[in-house]
Amino acid sequence: MPTPARIHVAHALHEVFGEGGRVPDIWDRELGEDAHLAQALLGLCLRRWGRLQAWVKPKLKDPDRGVPLGTRVTLAMGLAQLAWLPGVSDHAAVNEAVELAGNRDLGFVPHKGLVNAILRKAAKDRTALAAELEALPAALDRSSAAERALRAALAPHGAGKHVEGDLEALWARLQRPPRPDFRLLKGEVPEGLVPLPEVPGCLCLEDGAPFPRPWLESAAGMVQDRSSQALLAYQWERPVTRILDACAAPGGKATTLALRHPEADLVALEVHPRRAARLRQTLEQRGLRARVIHADAAEWLERAESDFDLILLDAPCSGSGTLQKHPEWPWLQHEDLPRLTGLQRRLLTAAAERLAPGGLLIYAVCSWLPEECEAHREWLAEARPDLQPAPVWPGRLGTPGEGSEGHSPVFRPNPLHWEGEGFQGFAVTRA
Ligand SMILES: C[S@@+](CC[C@H](N)C(=O)[O-])C[C@H]1O[C@@H](n2cnc3c(N)ncnc32)[C@H](O)[C@@H]1O
Known part of the structure; x- marks a missing residue:
């Protein structure tokens, strides 16, 4: 047997x-x-x-x-x-x-x-x-889907003329089993974890150190990829009193938002009932204050009673940026991309509608495909001229040529130099 x-x-x-x-x-x-x-x-x-x-x-x-x-x-x-x-x-x-x-x-x-x-x-x-x-x-x-994801990952950084060597180097990196990153939620940094200098608060496992299971079980820390952590290290000084995390389960980013803005009211939405229940439980275990609501974010936003100063839309996506963690990704059927991009557009439209004047909207996906982020950014710039790009990330996390004074409204770390998951995002503010 x-x-x-x-x-x-x-x-x-x-x-x-x-x-x-x-x-x-x-x-x-x-x-x-x-x-x-x-x-x-x-x-x-x-x-x-x-x-x-x-x-x-x-x-x-x-x-x-x-x-x-x-x-x-x-x-x-x-x-x-x-x-x-x-x-x-x-x-x-x-x-x-x-x-x-x-x-x-x-x-x-x-x-x-x-x-x-x-x-x-x-x-x-x-x-x-x-x-x-x-x-x-x-x-x-590599399947054709993987090939496409790699080319999309490199394109914005090499203006379409990257050499095949870059593609092979990126693929070789993504074939190595991933190493998890962590975030300290309370107390001291435990033994075996060391700070990652590029992202404040991000911890990595020292070579040979055991996986810190007891520390995670004590709710003193969580597993969170460095890309998610860098995305949420946005620089934004305006007052934030009402926050919406529109697609919140399993709750990693909701946790960071709650800790970063402890005085604000945080609403966390999730469409899947089981995931919403898990999200509620996670936030409670971490002692965080948030209103978890099981709802379709677009429908809920249409009926929302007030606007938000900060909206995070970490949208459902193809997950092409996670193929190091999910080595089956290249082999999956990817037929639902048009459905996903339609859903992303619907959620983004609803979120943009409820952004308070002077507020910040961050859209993000763990994908490199341009139709899941860049296309939405371009569409929004035309459809909503009252929304302006908000340069909230250090330029090195953006794309060369975008942004001002060393900061960028686009989040798109160069995968040849950044060992986090493939993420893309953009930030806009309402005049
Ligand atoms: C990328 S994940 C969010 C990850 C989360 N922000 C975190 O950091 O832990 C996207 C989530 O959106 C949820 N979702 C999908 N469609 C939705 C909708 N229409 N309204 C609200 N949530 C939705 C999915 O079930 C999934 O849990």
Whole structure:
């Protein structure tokens, strides 16, 4: 019987490559100590899927016909363990993959022999296998969606003339498993965490330090990517008494807003009931004052009784900027982009309508695609001439050429120099 860790990985790969679905956040919850192996194996299979498939193809009897997904999954899992997980024995890597291929739910029973033969041969020289896989072009691991996201990420910084080397360098960085960033909420900086000089209040894990689970569980800190933290380090001196976080769950940015403006009334909206309940719980656990409302933000804003001095619209998006954290992203179906951009426009229109005179509206997405941010910014500039760009971020976080006096109304850190998630945003104020 294959171990639960490998069964979970096989199921997750089937979900991604068979259904075009995401790996659920809690896919490894019941795995205990084996979760590390499962995470490493899943990450390797997702990040090197193209090369693993290309390595197998010439070894098939009929390469053009290919093999069913179950066989491809079990082969990829076996090969990834042999090539890149030296702690896994040949026996475990090969035999468990063969057993998975014999499981009707996960593999393709007639291919047990094929899986066995290919993996046994590969196990004879694991170093050579790794070298052969590494020698295949890294571009094989990129879907067209990933390629597009990378080009979009680099375009504003190189005015469209960046060299292919930049693209490869960015892709190589995004293929490394991400390292989490943290934010101190109260008390002292715990051992093992060190400040990130570029973003005040942002902490990183020291090399070799354990993940600070007890500290997080004590609600003294939270995990928050440096991009989100830099976005919320906007420089804005005008008084803020009413704040709206229009898309607030799970509550990372609502937390920062509540701590930054403790005297203000904070309304946090969330359309999904379960996420709204979790948001309420998180804010309560952190001892923060906020009114959490389960509602569609556009509808709620239409009926809102007053305007807001500060609106954060951290909009639902494709998540193209999170592909380091979500290595399945390149392989998902991305058919819902027009629906998302329509929703973003609807939310932005409603938010702009309720911005108080002199107030600040920040729109942001964790995506590099221009249609999810830049296009909205251009549209808003035409549709609402009463809204002016607000240069609230240090110029180095913007795009060269935008902004004044060292500050920018656009948030778009250069992904070649900035190791945070891919984020884009803009800020406007109402005259
Ligand atoms: C990018 S996430 C927000 C992350 C959050 N700001 C944070 O920092 O923790 C977008 C959120 O918007 C919610 N959402 C999607 N459509 C919405 C709508 N029409 N009204 C309000 N919330 C919405 C999603 O369920 C999701 O929780």
